[in-house]
Amino acid sequence: MFVLRQCLTLGTKSSVRNFAAATNLVNVKINEDTGVVIMELNKPPVNSLNYELLEAMHRTLVKLENERCSGMILTSSSPNTFSAGLDLLEMYKPTVDKARKFWGMLQNTWIKLYSAPYPTVAAINGHSPAGGCLLAMSCEYRIMVPKKKIGLNETQLGIVAPQWFQDCMKNIIGSRQAEKALIAGTLFSSEEAAKIGLIDELATDKEDLMKKAHDFMDEQLGLPPLARSTVKIGFRKDTLNRLINSREVDTKYFIDFIFQPKVQESLEMYLQALKKK
Numbered sequence: 001m002f003v004l005r006q007c008l009t010l011g012t013k014s015s016v017r018n019f020a021a022a023t024n025l026v027n028v029k030i031n032e033d034t035g036v037v038i039m040e041l042n043k044p045p046v047n048s049l050n051y052e053l054l055e056a057m058h059r060t061l062v063k064l065e066n067e068r069c070s071g072m073i074l075t076s077s078s079p080n081t082f083s084a085g086l087d088l089l090e091m092y093k094p095t096v097d098k099a100r101k102f103w104g105m106l107q108n109t110w111i112k113l114y115s116a117p118y119p120t121v122a123a124i125n126g127h128s129p130a131g132g133c134l135l136a137m138s139c140e141y142r143i144m145v146p147k148k149k150i151g152l153n154e155t156q157l158g159i160v161a162p163q164w165f166q167d168c169m170k171n172i173i174g175s176r177q178a179e180k181a182l183i184a185g186t187l188f189s190s191e192e193a194a195k196i197g198l199i200d201e202l203a204t205d206k207e208d209l210m211k212k213a214h215d216f217m218d219e220q221l222g223l224p225p226l227a228r229s230t231v232k233i234g235f236r237k238d239t240l241n242r243l244i245n246s247r248e249v250d251t252k253y254f255i256d257f258i259f260q261p262k263v264q265e266s267l268e269m270y271l272q273a274l275k276k277k
């Protein structure tokens with residue numbers, strides 16, 4: 001059904017293959033008729049967001065914007081997880097340089113995704129904690145399969161969701177609900193997330209998920225693109241500018257925070273618990 005579209009200079013079939021093969025961490029499929037792109041995160045087993053995956057996503061997002069893609073559906077190739085959030089190994093005993101580079105790429109990727117002029121939908125085919133929830137919240141519309149978990153659970157790990165993560169949640173579910181969820185580090189079931197508006201729609205399974213994502217995209221493609229994107233950016237600019245104007249401070253907070261011995265201890269315990277499961 002999907003073919004590689006040459007007019008988006010993602011190129012000829014072989015150059016697209018090269019583009020994807022540069023990492024293989026992100027699969028990009030383009031519908032020839034509509035110009036809608038499916039970006040599938042492909043870092044088994046759980047799409048933890050390390051520098052390389054973020055860089056692959058960022059590179060793809062830059063390309064999609066430059067080539068005027070008409071819409072993007074973000075999903076994952078994992079059967080159980082959309083994204084497990086930030087790769088904990090990027091925060092556990094890194095060097096300062098490595099941590100700084102990682103955080104910079106996370107900021108770059110979020111800015112590109114949150115400000116994408118084309119419609120974006122998260123087809124959440126599995127668990128989506130922490131940074132995974134951030135990715136989903138950065139899209140315009142969220143659809144999720146049943147019986148999975150989503151939320152900003154950072155507090156439960158002894159870390160803190162940065163201000164811009166918190167802002168994204170506040171913009172979707174409102175200040176009161178966000179404050180409660182962030183303090184507790186709540187992971188909502190898909191069904192609970194639908195109730196509070198963290199996700200927009202529930203799907204029955206992956207097939208239904210992708211159908212619903214395409215239905216949303218079709219509606220959006222019927223709207224005048226410039227008017228659509230102007231309204232979108234109008235809503236998002238304060239949140240974006242808050243980070244854009246304080247990237248260095250935000251990076252310093254991150255570095256100072258994760259290098260605290262107590263935080264390293266929490267990360268170590270959490271990593272061990274994950275391995276023991």
Ligand SMILES: CCCCCCCC/C=C\CC(=O)SCCNC(=O)CCNC(=O)[C@H](O)C(C)(C)COP(=O)(O)OP(=O)(O)OC[C@H]1O[C@@H](n2cnc3c(N)ncnc32)[C@H](O)[C@@H]1OP(=O)(O)O
Binds near residue numbers: 129159162
């Ligand atoms: C003031 C400003 C301060 C700023 C401070 C820091 C800000 C940080 C911001 C965001 C933080 C994050 O995003 S932290 C990541 C949080 N993520 C989680 O809590 C999820 C952890 N993972 C899970 O709960 C589960 O893995 C899952 C529900 C997502 C999937 O479960 P499943 O049973 O399918 O898979 P496993 O648990 O067996 O995992 C498989 C494999 O993957 C490893 N793994 C899982 N998650 C991560 C991760 N986030 N990073 C690195 N590695 C991860 C897990 O250990 C298993 O490894 P092994 O196969 O080697 O055992």
